[in-house]
Amino acid sequence: MVKKKVSIAPTSLKFLVQDIPHEGFHLSYDVSQDDLELTRDDGRISGTLHLDCDVHHSPEGVCVKGTLSGTVIRECVRCLGDYQELVVIPCLGLFQGDQTKVESTTVVLDDEWSDVGFEQIEEIYPCQDERVELDIMLREQCILSTPIQRLCRSDCRGLCQHCGTNFNQSSCACADTMNFSPMVAALQQLKKKL
Numbered sequence: 001m002v003k004k005k006v007s008i009a010p011t012s013l014k015f016l017v018q019d020i021p022h023e024g025f026h027l028s029y030d031v032s033q034d035d036l037e038l039t040r041d042d043g044r045i046s047g048t049l050h051l052d053c054d055v056h057h058s059p060e061g062v063c064v065k066g067t068l069s070g071t072v073i074r075e076c077v078r079c080l081g082d083y084q085e086l087v088v089i090p091c092l093g094l095f096q097g098d099q100t101k102v103e104s105t106t107v108v109l110d111d112e113w114s115d116v117g118f119e120q121i122e123e124i125y126p127c128q129d130e131r132v133e134l135d136i137m138l139r140e141q142c143i144l145s146t147p148i149q150r151l152c153r154s155d156c157r158g159l160c161q162h163c164g165t166n167f168n169q170s171s172c173a174c175a176d177t178m179n180f181s182p183m184v185a186a187l188q189q190l191k192k193k194l
């Protein structure tokens with residue numbers, strides 16, 4: 001008698017293709033900063049980000065579709081202060097083994113999944129040794145979702161280029177000094193550096 005394999009979602013972001021049951025599975029996982037190894041520019045995760053995704057087999061590879069949501073701490077490009085951003089990052093990717101060849105333009109999935117056209121899947125990841133490494137995909141999609149102009153608020157007033165005063169909090173006299181005597185300002189700058 002062949003014992004039927006019980007399908008359990010993996011408890012890690014890395015798993016083997018062969019461990020994905022025929023019907024696929026739903027994965028609910030709390031992703032930490034360490035899981036994604038993000039740099040300061042990519043943002044820091046406050047606590048964890050929650051991953052909710054479906055993992056399915058398709059003839060083109062293993063298809064992963066879901067969202068990564070939570071709070072990311074970013075550094076404002078103007079005032080260099082930290083601010084929090086609530087994110088809901090759509091995660092859609094296809095993991096392909098060495099053997100898989102892309103021949104069609106649509107990922108053939110079951111009814112529930114028919115909304116996923118191959119053209120919608122922009123990210124294709126290799127699965128080396130038949131291993132699906134979701135952390136690689138999540139890391140990349142986190143980075144792609146990082147805004148180029150990261151601002152703590154749209155009207156952030158930034159820092160004084162001369163004395164470093166945060167204009168969101170206070171003001172300084174540098175602008176006045178500059179207006180009257182660029183020489184004095186230049187000297188102040190120099191003094192600061194020494």
Ligand SMILES: [Zn+2]
Nearest residue numbers: 076079152156
């Ligand atoms: Zn700012």
Ligand SMILES: [Zn+2]
Nearest residue numbers: 160163172174
């Ligand atoms: Zn100043």
